[in-house]
Amino acid sequence: MKPQRHREEIWLALEIGNSRLHWALFIGETLYSAWDTDYFPESVIQHLAECQTLHDLLLAISPPHQQGNFLTNTPPLCAFVSLPPCPVLLTSVVPSQTAIWQTYPNTRVITLEQIPLKGVYPTLGIDRALALWGAAKTWGFPMLVIDAGTALTFTAADANESLVGGAILPGLGLQFATLDQQTGQLPLVEMQSFPSLPPRFALNTKEAIQSGVIYTVLAGIKDFIEAWCDLFADGKIAIKGGDRTLLINYLQVLYPEIAERLIVEPNLIFWGMREILIGS
Ligand SMILES: Nc1ncnc2c1ncn2[C@@H]1O[C@H](COP(=O)(O)OP(=O)(O)O)[C@@H](O)[C@H]1O
Numbered sequence: 001m002k003p004q005r006h007r008e009e010i011w012l013a014l015e016i017g018n019s020r021l022h023w024a025l026f027i028g029e030t031l032y033s034a035w036d037t038d039y040f041p042e043s044v045i046q047h048l049a050e051c052q053t054l055h056d057l058l059l060a061i062s063p064p065h066q067q068g069n070f071l072t073n074t075p076p077l078c079a080f081v082s083l084p085p086c087p088v089l090l091t092s093v094v095p096s097q098t099a100i101w102q103t104y105p106n107t108r109v110i111t112l113e114q115i116p117l118k119g120v121y122p123t124l125g126i127d128r129a130l131a132l133w134g135a136a137k138t139w140g141f142p143m144l145v146i147d148a149g150t151a152l153t154f155t156a157a158d159a160n161e162s163l164v165g166g167a168i169l170p171g172l173g174l175q176f177a178t179l180d181q182q183t184g185q186l187p188l189v190e191m192q193s194f195p196s197l198p199p200r201f202a203l204n205t206k207e208a209i210q211s212g213v214i215y216t217v218l219a220g221i222k223d224f225i226e227a228w229c230d231l232f233a234d235g236k237i238a239i240k241g242g243d244r245t246l247l248i249n250y251l252q253v254l255y256p257e258i259a260e261r262l263i264v265e266p267n268l269i270f271w272g273m274r275e276i277l278i279g280s
Pocket residue numbers: 016017018019020021148149150151171172173174191240241242243
């Protein structure tokens with residue numbers, strides 16, 4: 001995609017995670033809308049390539065329950081819908097999905113080499129690098145990003161815009177699914193079904209699973225944040241990912257002094273992608 005400098009250019013950001021697709025619609029440097037969808041079958045992606053207008057493209061990728069009003073509730077968009085389909089800036093941590101999306105004509109893939117973050121290692125997740133870059137360029141270095149996604153990751157950079165490093169562990173959904181799938185008797189504990197913290201010392205199987213997963217993840221987040229603050233007293237902390245709200249709510253109950261330090265921003269990766277586009 002030839003980067004155009006004028007402010008009115010419409011473009012789509014697509015981040016492919018291990019659970020789902022994450023979309024953002026930009027007009028120039030302004031993010032107008034962000035949403036998630038499930039993966040699309042290859043047939044749908046081929047259909048996207050045949051879209052003649054931006055309107056058709058956006059309808060095809062908009063959230064299932066927002067088919068119609070997605071277009072109307074983004075005021076300046078109405079003026080653009082008869083334009084041809086816009087470019088898609090793509091980043092992915094799922095190689096099989098990346099390959100399928102290459103068939104969409106107007107795609108530019110963001111890779112690790114394009115991110116000015118120093119000291120990265122070759123297999124660092126592009127999502128981790130982009131979220132860190134987006135957070136740090138928005139709120140400053142040093143920065144620690146917590147991504148409560150399919151995997152829960154910690155990724156940090158110092159004041160010299162160099163990678164300090166990070167950690168990877170199974171996300172909440174993965175932990176509950178693994179206990180369900182890899183044991184004979186344990187049930188699948190649904191995430192959304194428990195707004196309040198379970199008892200630590202539970203007296204039934206469901207709450208025992210909830211307690212084991214939740215309290216250890218919260219303790220782990222607290223431990224990493226305390227270690228980060230010991231390293232960088234002026235360090236900032238941002239959190240994103242599908243499980244961020246659940247974890248923030250629990251942290252506010254259990255460790256309020258930790259929770260109040262967190263910048264909660266689901267769109268960190270899109271900020272990172274915008275930085276790359278502007279800089280290119
Ligand atoms: N509608 C949803 N679909 C999938 N995961 C969801 C959804 N809502 C919340 N989650 C939670 O978010 C996690 C996935 O986070 P997300 O940031 O979307 O993942 P990724 O970026 O790895 O695809 C899952 O572990 C799940 O617990």
